[in-house]
């Protein structure tokens with residue numbers, strides 16, 4: 001339980017312990033935010049990361065664990081932040097489930113379960129996190145940045161449920177921008193290829209083809225995404241309801 005309200009602005013980063021979420025969290029922390037690092041399974045990485053951040057600046061990072069496929073968990077997440085920090089200024093919804101959909105090889109029950117989990121994690125839970133933040137922290141909550149995907153507007157073969165669920169995040173972003181304005185700005189970032197899933201690699205031929213079909217001829221880096229998130233969080237005073245594509249020009253070839 002926090003005895004006093006944090007002096008520094010506080011941002012929640014979902015899926016903030018690893019990969020792109022970790023780079024976003026580090027950059028926001030470096031720029032003066034206190035960070036509530038959410039994780040689901042990556043407890044070890046999350047605990048080490050929070051310790052590292054608190055070593056850099058004491059009392060500047062906390063942990064919150066939650067499986068975001070259960071949208072009611074949003075209440076526990078916001079309560080944990082209220083108890084720890086007494087305020088929440090922003091949410092970066094980065095947590096994501098990049099799952100293939102075996103459309104014709106899956107029974108209705110399993111496919112329906114996958115729909116529910118992906119739609120909850122990518123659409124419903126961030127919607128309720130924002131609603132609860134607006135209700136609980138009316139004097140603080142100012143921005144939300146949602147990590148979307150270029151494949152939210154272009155269907156990705158074998159990932160139909162993923163694409164559909166990420167497209168719901170676009171409408172969540174636009175709807176919340178309208179509903180929560182003028183106090184809260186809500187935007188999204190749609191990355192192109194930044195990091196392959198853990199354990200996957202790309203063969204030379206695919207990498208060459210990808211480079212040929214990307215104006216800037218290379219994959220992006222997590223910091224490209226983190227800098228865009230920082231801009232939307234801190235500097236984009238007159239931008240809301242927008243989806244910023246960060247893909248090196250990849251979608252011009254799709």
Ligand SMILES: NC(=O)c1ccc[n+]([C@@H]2O[C@H](COP(=O)([O-])OP(=O)(O)OC[C@H]3O[C@@H](n4cnc5c(N)ncnc54)[C@H](OP(=O)(O)O)[C@@H]3O)[C@@H](O)[C@H]2O)c1
Pocket residue numbers: 014015016017018019020021038039040041042043066067068069093094095096097098121147148149150190191192193194195196197
């Ligand atoms: N990587 C890319 O090239 C790329 C391209 C386009 C869009 N994006 C988007 O950019 C964001 C970051 O990408 P990424 O590749 O770094 O993401 P990622 O590794 O696929 O996922 C980020 C985190 O989401 C968390 N997560 C997964 N299932 C969850 C659940 N049920 N409940 C709560 N958290 C859950 C995981 O946390 P734990 O590890 O703690 O379980 C994971 O570390 C994502 O939103 C992604 O869709 C990425």
